[in-house]
Amino acid sequence: MKPPPTTDPGINRRSFLKAGLKAGAKAGGMACLVPIASSAVLSQGRAGEEMGGTPVHRLRLGAAWPLYGNLLGLSTRRLAQRIRWLSAGSVAVELVDIGTASLPALDDIARIPVDAWHSAAHLWPEAPPAWTLFGMQMFGMTAPEIRVWRNTSPGRGVREDQAGRSGLAVWFTGEVAAGGMAVRDHAWPDAGRIACSPGSAAVWERLGFDAVPMTPAAALGAVVNGEAVAAEVPPLLAGPARRLGDAGLRYVRFGAFSPGLATELLAKSAVLDRLPAGMEGWLVQACAEEATALAAEAIQEEQSWMQDAGRAGLLVEAPAEIVVKGGRTVGDMLRSLETDALSHDVVGAYRKVRRNLGTTAAGCCAMHGAFG
Structure with missing residues (x-):
């Protein structure tokens, strides 16, 4: 399902995202893009609420890494920005910095006051042994294998079925070189x-x-x-x-x-049921856009890292x-x-x-x- 079009003709989505990416690059990958999104998009949602339109729904999003760290933290913040934009402000993403805390066990997900996680399969404690095949292993899946596995049958079906047993819906957002x-x-x-x-x-x-x-x-x-x-x-x-x-x-x-680190967006199924119709379509599109951006940044970051380490x-x-x-x-x-x-x-x-x-x-x- 396509996201609803923006009602503000003065905002061009492509130029908006391009400007955000440039800001992140100038700041060495550390710029937080969330305030850029909230000023334009969330004001649109508040305006709709005041006029009796669709109210703003909140999605509490945490991450398995430091939220304000380099690359992966930036990816989480940018993913939140994309969800805000695609929902035209009807979904307000509240970022929760849980990067210093452990992810909950699968049986405890329902009791954790977070609606969704930007994470990786191999980081979840007490997960089924097959989950590690979807994430980073030093001598496990290569990056091309992860791409095939998570996007085709039967790998995708098995992953979604296992997540569903814990009340989670899952979308993959990209991969980062690792190893x-x-x-x-x-x-x-x-x-x-x-x-x-x-x-x-x-x-x-x-x-x-x-x-x-x-x-x-x-x-x-x-x-x-x-x-x-x-x-x-x-x-x-x-x-x-x-x-x-x-x-x-x-x-x-x-x-x-070296293998790939497959990042993913997991959200509680019960939470999604309370969100606006079409939310799943917005999440899928947001993940697809972020996967492209993350892959490009990962290549640049790794090249820079290896050059610096080599010179040192x-x-x-x-x-x-x-x-x-x-x-x-x-x-x-x-x-x-x-x-x-x-x-x-x-x-x-x-x-x-x-x-x-x-x-x-x-x-x-x-x-x-x-x-x-």
């Missing part, structure tokens, strides 16, 4: 504690590491504070190169074959053998999942995606002797 490690002592560790995403904890444990599952934002802090010898940290969340250098850390990147002498080459070994470990994990009735079809479909797209990330890495 690096921040390490201490200027060398790749072969043992010790690694702070990692929940979805890949089992991989590192089976490779001989003591895994400490954490959110990406907390993982770097664990290494800096001496709680771990290395951490899975997407380059887009790792922070400035100077921060790593001051902390005595270096950065290991797994090359261009902070890059470390990852041994190819550990990447290949990790890929084999993931294969063993997939075989073990086949004994789970819930995951059997998921694993079969995942393998089909692998065959259709060609070589795996580990197989591709095996043909390269240097990384970074």
